[in-house]
Amino acid sequence: MLLVRTIELLGAHVTDGITALGNFVLFLTTAAAYVVLPPYKPRLLIRQVRTIGADSLFLVGLIGLFTGMVLGLQGYNTLRRFGSEGALGTVVALVLVRELGPVLAALMVTARAGSAMAAELGSMQATEQIDALSVMAINPVQYLVSPRVLAGVIAFPLLTSIFDLIGIWGGWAVGVGLMGAPSGPFFNGIAQNMSSHDIATGLYKALVFGLVVMWVCCYKGYHAARMATGVSRATTEAVVLSSVLILVWDYFMTSILL
């Protein structure tokens, strides 16, 4: 009897898990389909690009600056031990463009825009605003989710590029300006050693992170339980899952794109 009960419970967990995963994937495919299908709503897209992109600019710039500055500091001190301060520019730029830019920008935007998005959709669900859209014969996924996912895919690479540029400048300011590394080799090294493949790798990552973060945050918000705690739980889960997925995906994408 106990054995049957255990197997039942195990089976229920497995089917629940598979159903949830299926819903999760279905959610994205539906959202993606409505990106392509008319009617198009450029106004909604532009508003979301502003929310995710333009409104995150200051934060991303600030974090980019300090990341670059610390790279300049650490890089200079490490490279000096080998007498290769001239490689500082290459190190800072490659680390930022290939790795830290996409990852840190994505994490910051998750914290800022992703959490807000999950909370917004969650409270719309709780107050029946999503049902209201359905009743008005407006597909809520098309109206709410598709523009956000597309906006994420557009905004993340742009934010990452800005993060990279400001970061490189920050590395230069500290490494060259403060610590006294040679300025010429700093930029020369970047020009010589950075390939378009490096830049593309970083932008691909940013693009995928944009998709993943918006997918997770919209899904969690959209499916929030209709309780006061439902919204907060959805927000927490959205941020945690997005952050984990960013770092896990980062490894796999790096190993594929390397």
Added chain:
Amino acid sequence: MSDSGDDKSGAAIAVRGLRRSFGQQQVLNGVELDCPRGQITTIVGPSGCGKTVLLKHLNLLLRPDAGQILVDGVDVTRVGSRALDAVREKFGMLFQGGALFDSMTVFENVAFPLVEKTRLRRPEIAERVHEMLAQVGLEGMDRKYPSELSGGMQKRAALARALIRRPKILMLDEPTTGLDPTRTSAIHELVRHTQQQFELTAVMVSHDVPQVFEYSDRVAFMHLGRIDLAGTVSEVMKADNENFKRFLAGRAAGEDERPPSQVLAAPGR
């Protein structure tokens, strides 16, 4: 079927053997209900009896496990997603909390269905929205955001949005939840007035028993996932139904008040 739209005597909505369960719980257990054209049918019953779930089936937010919902004689539980839009055009829905979009002003909220689903021009939309806002007593409130309105005003704005596309059927989910007695009767009167003016068929879920009977044509009492008793208000009041009597007596004693957390918790999820 084609002339059923002109049939003034027939039921605008007829529910036949509707069943729906969530997990182990059988929430709708063979619901039979007729909502005659041009009348207000009010569904009452103890909380958890499935009223809201039933309403969510009527406006097609949920699909039943079995049974039929006939709107003007057409079974809407089996229509595809394209035809669904056409069916939904007949409906206006007033949600429990109003469900106004809080990122939009009152004007934008009321104009929303017209902007999204019609090809009307801006001036025409503005004219209709202002007309409708005057109708529900919200002149001059068009630039306010829902958060700046009182509960009663939010309900009025939500009613205006529900009516803006001139639906034939209006559904109301506990339209007076969270309102004081004065506002409650004001909303009831407004619902009655607009229903008569636009000759709407209205289906209302309410907990304002017995006050709501004054504003209803028909009452359906729901108990344990079925309609236990239905008829005109006077028929129902005279009926010899133990469950209904107990429900009315419990209401009078203030029993069965829902805790606030349950208002948000949707039984349909």
